[in-house]
Amino acid sequence: MGNTIVKIDNLVKRYKELIALDHFSLEIEEGEIFGLLGPNGSGKTTTINCLLSLLAYDKGNIEIFGEKMTPVNYKVKKEIGIIMQNVAVFDELTVYENIDYFCGLYIKDKETRRKYVDEAIAFVGLEDFVKFYPKKLSGGLLRRLNIACGIAHKPKLIILDEPTVAVDPQSRNKILEGIQELNKQGATIIYTSHYMEEVEQICTRIAIMDKGKKIAEGTKDELKRMIKNTETLTIEILDLSDEMLEKIRALNHVYETDYSDSRLEVRFSGGKHNLIHVLNLLQENNVSFSRAYSELPTLNDVFLEITGKALRDKE
């Protein structure tokens, strides 16, 4: 860690009247799995496209490996691997031919390429499907092929733009494990998603985006510390009087309560044994309840508290 691999400085991108990126800045260090989290339309893909010089931007500067990123900086491009949201493979070529084609755009030597292609196939577990055409592959296998095409040339920086959209849980886990493995092998990863669980699971540092702006950045713990909420209790209660709700609100560290559809939510800011305190109070007042559980804050809570809306509101 330590070397800055990607530096985005004050980036502005407009689509006519719409500001897609609003003075967006970011620094990514070598060896990180950096998560770009935000709802659909928050500017994640635009950031990636600007980063890759697929899109021209109106203002700002992008540096990768210490060099200004331009459409003709092929030295930098050689070290980047991309895995797009939509599967980018040829239906007319077999699994092997597809990986060989994309690897061949970077690696000229045939022997080296053959070795790299075989390694990429083994990495994503497609050994039994090398002669298959993409149309014969399941959704999960197709995503794995998409990843293999992006990483076969062993890039130092791998950019994954929502690689798990519409993927079954088993394949999703396999993909996430693969990303962590690539990182262990030395690659720096930029991972965009609107699935907070994935980002929480694999990313070492996260930037949360909304409306083209970076609204928060840090490790997941740092992000969670930024907000008031430390714990949320959920208790199913058939009948709860206003008087009882007031008593709960009066407990220490409670800063918000919400009772609807026989479901009570109590949010705490600090404090210990909060669940026991609430349940004791309910028992003392002969209020019956069926189920109670406690949750630590998630990135969704971070996003909710900062923006006033949930990450998946727009889905």
Added chain:
Amino acid sequence: MQVFKTFLKVLKKKLPNALIFIGVFMAIAIAMANSGAETAKYEDYEMKIGIIDRDNSKESKALSEFVLDGNKPVDIADDEDEILDAVYYERAGYILIIKEGFGEKLKNGDLNDLFENYKLPSSVYGTLFDNRLDSYLNSVGAYMSSGLEPTEAMSKAQEAMNVETKVTMKNFEDTGNDDYSENFSYYYKYLAYILISVLITALCPVLLIMNRKEIKARTICSSITASSQTFQIFLGSGGFVLIIWIFFAAAGYILTDGIMNQKVLLAMLNSFIFIIIAAGIAMLIAAFEPSSNVLNMIANVVGLGMSFLCGVFVPQDLLAEGVLTAGKFLPAYWYVKANNMLAGTCGEVFSKSEIFKCFGVEVLYAVALFAVVMLVMRVKRKEA
């Protein structure tokens, strides 16, 4: 050359669509070439004729001599059953019985009821021979009325009947062009439709795949330069276009008995310019990124539409003035017009300067098409 190799691999997968057009066209071209070889010929027909001479006079012998001149004699006995058998089994095509008193009647100037005949009722040759005999007798009568003796008149009449008129066969469809055959003209005319169809159905899908948004993005992000990508795709397209042209030019050469002269070379040059236009049309269509279903529809509309408007299927001189005016705005019109000039059909006359004028217009269309392709691609890139 990774992009080039992949271009060829994808092309290989898309080629069967084009092979249908090529196969059908070549089948028709081969059939036409073979039917063209069977040129109508006319020659004298030698009919088997049996003569039964019941008169046995000088006059009847003179008649027999006339009748057998150019025909094959068949021996027939003077027996009705044998006569009927000979006709029925076609041992003889015509049997003439010269009646007794033929010579006397002729001397008296009586030309009626001189002989009888047997022939198959449906025989064309028999009927023709009846006419010939009538003409002969009329001539004999005419000569006798001018004072000649019957044998003398018969000799003169035979002499007159043997005068031949030289006949030259003329075909309405004949181009009158020994160095640019009719088959060659048709072959190159219909080639316009095939070139457009083949390039739209084979080249367009490959270009669409190579330029698919996701694949293009991945390729642009790679370390291969943009100019190298463009060059390799251009090389693949150009190579395919060249191979298709060489194939059709060679097939045309072989199917038309290997004729090679100035007009044939001009026809080949015409088709070469036109295949570049067809490639431009295919690239322009691909630039708009249509779906595969829409692409098939476009291939039919452009291919058939241009062919009908420009005189590929219907000769230009049979097209309505309005259709021709519209056709002039399409490159195929100038291609067909040049071809008509080479063949000397549709009222066109071979003129090198006029043909090169047509080529010039075609080249301008090609340049304009490629300029529009580049413009559309630039606009599309900006929109993306």
